[in-house]
Amino acid sequence: MEVTEESCLHYWVIEAPKGLWSLATCRKCKKIDAFKNSMDDNTAWNMSNPRKKKEIKKKLEEVQDIDALTKEEFLKQRNPKSIISNGAKYKTDFKLRMVREVGIHGRTEVRKKYGLPETTLRSWVKLYS
Numbered sequence: 001m002e003v004t005e006e007s008c009l010h011y012w013v014i015e016a017p018k019g020l021w022s023l024a025t026c027r028k029c030k031k032i033d034a035f036k037n038s039m040d041d042n043t044a045w046n047m048s049n050p051r052k053k054k055e056i057k058k059k060l061e062e063v064q065d066i067d068a069l070t071k072e073e074f075l076k077q078r079n080p081k082s083i084i085s086n087g088a089k090y091k092t093d094f095k096l097r098m099v100r101e102v103g104i105h106g107r108t109e110v111r112k113k114y115g116l117p118e119t120t121l122r123s124w125v126k127l128y129s
């Protein structure tokens with residue numbers, strides 16, 4: 001049975017937090033969305049600790065440009081579907097680019113960055129290397 005975005009009860013795989021937003025991909029229908037990150041209790045506690053407060057504020061200032069993005073801007077910037085034709089079929093030039101990136105960054109990093117299945121990437125590397 002084919003799952004569509006409209007009928008899917010999403011199973012989100014969310015990337016590790018690096019700023020205000022994290023990219024998420026549904027395992028079932030492959031829909032891409034972004035979720036807002038928040039400070040955890042430990043960070044909030046450290047903000048009341050004078051020695052840690054300066055360190056945390058400095059880190060927050062470093063990611064200020066990323067945090068200023070709206071959800072739509074973040075998705076436009078990070079959405080891998082914008083370089084994939086129709087979300088299900090991959091163009092040959094995209095496959096070749098992924099194989100080149102695997103050679104530079106490794107299969108795990110490329111797989112996570114573009115939300116590609118491990119077996120798909122492995123088969124592309126085998127086919128195009």
